[in-house]
Amino acid sequence: MDRKPYRLGIISALQEEQAGLITQMRDGKIFTRGKRDYVHGNLWGIDCICVLSRLGKVASAATAAMLIERFDVSHLLFTGVAGSADPEVRVGDIVIASELVQHDMDTRPLFPRFEIPLTGLSRFPSDAQINRYLLEAATNFLDQDLLTEISEENRANFNLHQPRLHQGLIASGDEFIASASRLQELKRDFPDLLAVEMEGAAVAQVCHEFGIPFSVIRTISDNANEDSAVDFLSFIRHVASVYAFHTIRRLSALLP
Template sequence: MRLGIISALDEEQHGLVEAMQDPATLIHGMRTYTSGRLAGVDAVCVLSRIGKVAAATTASVLIEKFGVTHLLFTGVAGAGDAGVRVGDIVIADSLVQYDMDCSPLFPAFEVPLTGLSHFASDQRLANLTASAAHGFLDTDFEVAISADERREFGLSMPRIHRGLIGSGDRFLSSASEVNAINASLPGLLAVEMEGAAVAQVCFELGVPFAVIRTISDNANEAAATDFMRFVKAIASRYAFHIVMRVCRGLG
């Protein structure tokens, strides 16, 4: 197997390339792809940049040019439900493009000519990712995140959620927007800007995938203020430890 690891931002993948054995770098299509062995697994790391088109392009290249057999997207997201808090982890069981609407030609949210609105994750890879996340919280969390940082960001007993993630080409920064999306998509746990596009590419090309997101903000009026500080200080460490655990589980 060959694992493709995608993140939108550099901070969401911090340390993974440095941890690779025998890394080799190739620049293609304005992306830097680094291949090597990560915890014993043949892997390719790349930053997609932000948005659905960027993510879909990157996933397609990973599959078609680099021959990855499995894809893992890791990064941050806004909470899509009041029960999901900053510092929690959401693992997608399925993903939907919340801004896809070709009605009345097709039902709202359905991707035309696929017959699907929700794209299901690979259960084996999602289960392994969930196990890695549990291992991180049980073993690594208090070592990786200092007491001062936990206090600053209000991280108290983070939880793991599994369910629906919504993707769209908007940085949501008002509670009313999230509430409107949530009303149309019951069970929505998190909102972000890439995962459902990767899910569609993987569905069409027959590649197993999983998406894991650390909740960085509440997708409300404070989201832009919280976002980058949290990504740099907290989410980068979540991602490193969890992805390394996933690779050890695959190895």
């Protein structure tokens, strides 16, 4: 019997970002909808549905809408990797989104740049309560699990020296940011930007329109510059997937 009232939808873009969660799930059942496998079961006592959205805003928005409409989730969590958009945010750090923006939305002159038409919003706030639980869970992971769950070799390979936790703005767009000049453009538009990725703000818009609490947590995999593709998948397999697994494990113990 589930011990929590939550039905939590967990989305990741790539299989490697969700490694271990489905094998940990009890009584898992697979439902295929829209060419995606939604795995429903019990994850550390939480009624949970895990799914891979694939890359990009349309893919993630469609996945979020399906979780809400077909699977009746009460909360949504997007976990995966992102590129750093601030010198203080380093590879191996964790960013929890307090707000999300679609950096490639521009319908001028009909609406202001970055504003999502007919919502009146350009920045979508994530759920403060879930973020508090995530903050505690991620802090406990970094303090108590990092040294035992990430090998010394991988900590050295990816320069994981005292990773830190950040909260702030994440920007999403259908563009893999891989140049310093493009990142500088985004920083001019959003001086408080911490990280860039390709899905979170689309999920935020869907959750806003359906009234579903959500959060986005990202492990920083690169610096969103010309070296971004170097060892990207290796980082996800050996670092980011471990971050996600143990942070969600710790989160499950905190949800009321």
